[in-house]
Amino acid sequence: MQTKFAFFGGIYNNYLALGAAINDAHSRGVTQMFCLGDLGAFGPYPDRVFPLLVENNIQTVQGNYDHSIGNALEDCQCGYTDPRDNHFAALSYAYTLKNTSPENRQWMKELPSEIRLTWEDKSTLLCHGSPRKTNEFLWESTTSTAFLERLAQEQNAGIILGTHTGLHWHRRLKNNRHFINVGVLGRPENDGTTNVWYTLLTLSLEQSDQEKDSVTVEFIPVEYDYEQLAREMELENIPEEFIETIRTGWWTTCLEVLPAKERRAGKY
Amino acid sequence: MSAPPIAPLASLDELWFQVSGTLCNLKCEHCFISCNPSNDSFKYLSYDYVMKMLDESVALGVKEYYFTGGEPFLNRELVAMVEQVLKVGPVTILTNGTVLKTDWMKRLQTAEQNSQYSLEFRVSIDGPTAEINDPIRGERTFERAMKGVAMLCEFGFLPIITMTRIWDESREEEILDAFRGVLREHGYTRPRLKIMPRLKIGAEANRTEGYDQFERITSEMMAGFDVSQLLCNHSRVVTDRGVYVCPILIESESAKLGETLREAQVDFPLLDGACYTCYQYGSICANPSSKKVEA
Structure with missing residues (x-):
């Protein structure tokens, strides 16, 4: 018997991609969907994200953005250090804070910073950046396997899922443990394509062979009406740089936190 | 007096390797550990010693590795060490960019391509012109370092140009813009820049001034402070004389914490003036720029 779960990262107000991902997950027989936080930023009309999460019973972890908006803090706590990156982060934060209803802000404020689940023998930990810090960037090319082994051990978790960096990746650890960055639905992955990504996790229960891993991880590309999103961003006077990313698939901002390999893969 | x-x-x-000790081909006037061609108070690390410490670090779950000095490339075993370390984790090399050789670059390029991890270079240049840089770092060092940057770019690396803020802060934007311009002229089309605050110890204490007595972290200042902003909260440095708390304080004898990484996993009292700078700016040794600008 197989059970399928979908994990969505960083929505960044991209309600169109979230809707498309939910439909895609349903079509694959997913029984439960989760969101790992950062509902706002970047895109238009923040309030359009919440009904989709609530109506589809999507359990959601609080990202740094949600903590900031929920508590009306001064900035998004994204963890950028470069002045240009922070300039653009401040623009989208101000827009999102202004356009999120008090009810939705309160909803975000009450989200948990992590979710722990147990599926059969798999202890699973859902977080935003890392289990120890909400806005920690765990990049594929700067996170050693030894570190992830320690993290899984310390957290007593068989599967750790996070997001925050905007790029999906998966590392298989000892004893059938896994670290998974589920990617984001909010913007493309800096690879020149316009699709976004979510993670499909399949658990094969009643595994006869104890040695064999019962977990399958798949990254699912999602096509959505990015042109409509881009037009709506224009109507809302969202910076041209963000719209370019939606239309081209190349990141134009928030680049200075990228390590060498991830930076080299992009255009800017 | 309070504790x-x-x-x-x-x-x-993060694990740092003081791979060339205090030996450097340059003699920068603002160096916080007085490195120069004849300062061998800390000596080169041997390949075998680095491998031994690497083994211990993997068992402890270290996330990232840094090679510093002095000038790391003076140690002729550096490239072989980096090739090995890239098999288990990401590597950053802090260099002055003046002694790079193409055959080393070829090997390092191959090592990074075969690794799932990033190899970063941080190249120290203290201004966008020879007129600003050379009085501090030495004659012709600007020209030589820029050739190093061009070589790194030729091999597909994206070096992080690291500047110590030796100019007045009001000139910051002008200096950064000039830097981006000159880097583009040298073939670096998407320059990455990092600014470091001055650390008023080592040679820099003689060049300008040392820390005043009041420039110290107090217990009161720690209340509500995110201690992860301090490198010593998540890092140690391996030298030929043992494991020290951080790469900035190796000339302070109290900064030695043990012979092994396990021994060095102890609390550290934040008594030095340099600790105050680390507190003020946050993450000053990390690859991205510090979080705070000068007050």
């Missing part, structure tokens, strides 16, 4: 503020080691995430 000094303490930084616990929350998690050993």
Whole structure:
């Protein structure tokens, strides 16, 4: 018997991609969907994200953005250090804070910073950046396997899922443990394509062979009406740089936190 | 007098190797550990010693590795060490960019391509012109370092140009713009820049001034402070004389914490003036720029 779960990262107000991902997950027989936080930023009309999460019973972890908006803090706590990156982060934060209803802000404020689940023998930990810090960037090319082994051990978790960096990746650890960055639905992955990504996790229960891993991880590309999103961003006077990313698939901002390999893969 | 503020080691995430000790081909006037061609108070690390410490670090779950000095490339075993370390984790090399050789670059390029991890270079240049840089770093060092940057770019690396803020802050934007311009002229089309605050110890204490007595972290200042902003909260440095708390304080004898990484997993009292700078700016040794600008 197989059970399928979908994990969505960083929505960044991209309600169109979230809707498309939910439909895609349903079509694959997913029984439960989760969101790992950062509902706002970047895109238009923040309030359009919440009904989709609530109506589809999507359990959601609080990202740094949600903590900031929920508590009306001064900035998004994204963890950028470069002045240009922070300039653009401040623009989208101000827009999102202004356009999120008090009810939705309160909803975000009450989200948990992590979710722990147990599926059969798999202890699973859902977080935003890392289990120890909400806005920690765990990049594929700067996170050693030894570190992830320690993290899984310390957290007593068989599967750790996070997001925050905007790029999906998966590392298989000892004893059938896994670290998974589920990617984001909010913007493309800096690879020149316009699709976004979510993670499909399949658990094969009643595994006869104890040695064999019962977990399958798949990254699912999602096509959505990015042109409509881009037009709506224009109507809302969202910076041209963000719209370019939606239309081209190349990141134009928030680049200075990228390590060498991830930076080299992009255009800017 | 109240007890000094303490930084616990929350998690050993970054391991630094003082791979060329205090030996450097340059003699920068603002160096915080007085490195120069004849200062061998800390000596080169041997390949075997680095491998031994690497083994211990993997067992402890270290996340990232840094090679510093002095000038790391003076140690002729550096490239072989980096080739090995890239098999288990990401590497950053802090260099002055003046002694790079193409055959080393070829090997390092191959090592990074075969690794799932990034190899970063941080190249120290202290201004966008020879007129600003050379009085501090030495004659012709600007020209030589820029040739190094061009070579790194030729091999597909994206070096992080690291500048110590030796100019007045009001000129910051002008200096950064000039830097981006000159880097583009040298073939670096998407320059990455990092600014470091001055650390008023080592040679820099003689060049300008040392820390005043009041420039110290107090226990009161630690209340509500994110201690992860301090490198010593998640890092240690391996030298030929043992394991020290951080790469900035190796000339302070109290900064030695043990012979092994396990021994060095102890709290550290934040008594030095340089600790105050680390507190003020946050993450000054990390690859991205510091979080705070000068007040």
